[in-house]
Amino acid sequence: MTFEFATATRIIFGNGRLSEVGPIALGFLGNVRQGKVMLVTGVSTTRPGRLTAILAKHDIEFITMPVNGEPTVEMVRTAADRAVTANCQMVISIGGGSAIDAGKAIAAMITNGGNPIEFLEVIGQGKPLSQPPLPVIAIPTTAGTGAEVTRNAVLASAAHRLKVSLRSPLLLPHLAIIDPELTYDLPPALTASTGLDALTQLIEAFVSVRSNPLTDAFCREGIPRIGRSLRKAYEHGECAGAREDMALASLLSGLALANAGLGAAHGIAAPLGGMFAAPHGAVCAALLPHVMTVNIAALGRSAPESESLRRYDEVGRMLTGSATAVAADAIRWTSEVGRDLGIPKVGSYGVQATDIPALVEGALKSSSIKGNPIALTGEQVGEILTAAM
Numbered sequence: 001m002t003f004e005f006a007t008a009t010r011i012i013f014g015n016g017r018l019s020e021v022g023p024i025a026l027g028f029l030g031n032v033r034q035g036k037v038m039l040v041t042g043v044s045t046t047r048p049g050r051l052t053a054i055l056a057k058h059d060i061e062f063i064t065m066p067v068n069g070e071p072t073v074e075m076v077r078t079a080a081d082r083a084v085t086a087n088c089q090m091v092i093s094i095g096g097g098s099a100i101d102a103g104k105a106i107a108a109m110i111t112n113g114g115n116p117i118e119f120l121e122v123i124g125q126g127k128p129l130s131q132p133p134l135p136v137i138a139i140p141t142t143a144g145t146g147a148e149v150t151r152n153a154v155l156a157s158a159a160h161r162l163k164v165s166l167r168s169p170l171l172l173p174h175l176a177i178i179d180p181e182l183t184y185d186l187p188p189a190l191t192a193s194t195g196l197d198a199l200t201q202l203i204e205a206f207v208s209v210r211s212n213p214l215t216d217a218f219c220r221e222g223i224p225r226i227g228r229s230l231r232k233a234y235e236h237g238e239c240a241g242a243r244e245d246m247a248l249a250s251l252l253s254g255l256a257l258a259n260a261g262l263g264a265a266h267g268i269a270a271p272l273g274g275m276f277a278a279p280h281g282a283v284c285a286a287l288l289p290h291v292m293t294v295n296i297a298a299l300g301r302s303a304p305e306s307e308s309l310r311r312y313d314e315v316g317r318m319l320t321g322s323a324t325a326v327a328a329d330a331i332r333w334t335s336e337v338g339r340d341l342g343i344p345k346v347g348s349y350g351v352q353a354t355d356i357p358a359l360v361e362g363a364l365k366s367s368s369i370k371g372n373p374i375a376l377t378g379e380q381v382g383e384i385l386t387a388a389m
């Protein structure tokens with residue numbers, strides 16, 4: 001047995017813990033009080049209100065960088081230049097995975113310079129970061145991506161019609177603050193798509209070829225929480241217990257994927273999100289039951305004694321709470337919850353049968369698919385896409 005594990009330097013979890021960000025930010029700024037904070041947010045101008053009030057209370061100057069949709073290579077480069085001009089000495093990201101990934105990438109580009117494309121995998125040179133990024137505080141307002149504890153930032157390149165990762169251990173945030181209260185007003189549709197993204201990450205990390213005892217523990221803790229609380233959080237957003245379950249499951253999914261990798265759902269979602277205006281979480285949710293179906297069938301034919309095949313049975317038990325559940329029950333549960341919570345089919349984003357060959361090619365090149373429990377053929381990836389249409 002051999003494995004490594006890495007995560008954010010510090011994690012703070014709990015209701016009301018956002019209030020601690022002021023003194024901590026001052027500690028990062030140190031004596032450089034003339035320096036500012038770059039505050040990276042989502043599109044909402046109201047949701048970061050509690051944070052901006054805390055920063056103002058502690059006389060912390062900041063400039064705001066809203067992220068409209070998923071971050072792009074061009075946006076990160078522009079934001080980094082703006083931060084240098086404004087003498088920003090740290091980055092605070094608050095929002096969903098896009099805002100947090102953008103903040104991590106901006107902090108890295110401020111200190112490393114150059115064009116982000118140089119550091120990207122697949123479409124770039126994969127150049128390693130040579131300098132530590134500025135300090136980053138990551139504060140999620142959704143329960144789904146776990147980006148606050150991952151070592152990559154997903155960026156879109158319009159020129160390549162792809163979403164790929166800037167990846168480095170140096171991208172791990174200095175501090176992650178997970179305050180479930182920030183998710184109470186999350187709309188039902190976002191609750192569903194981000195929650196099922198977290199579930200996809202937990203399941204794919206659990207059956208990954210790179211899973212290890214530490215990530216297994218996170219998955220075994222996170223999957224049952226989603227099984228019992230996702231519908232409740234969707235239907236009753238103010239339910240504190242359900243929101244806490246989902247926030248913790250999201251955090252655990254980030255810890256797991258950052259150290260065990262992912263699988264075919266994320267491998268397919270990367271080119272699909274690059275080619276179409278399709279939100280990542282909803283795409284993963286739409287793909288998940290079909291990926292599980294193809295993986296389980298392939299494992300049953302080629303590796304019937306596989307540990308991953310046994311683990312799919314365990315996923316069924318964790319999701320349903322039934323001691324007799326098997327892998328088919330996991331597929332049924334994910335299919336039903338996706339339907340009941342209004343997850344769109346991938347065809348709703350404009351994907352057509354003629355797009356499948358390009359999507360298959362992109363998926364097979366992705367880094368995420370390398371963790372899949374069995375190597376899939378192009379035909380099998382196409383089968384997944386066809387079923388998800």
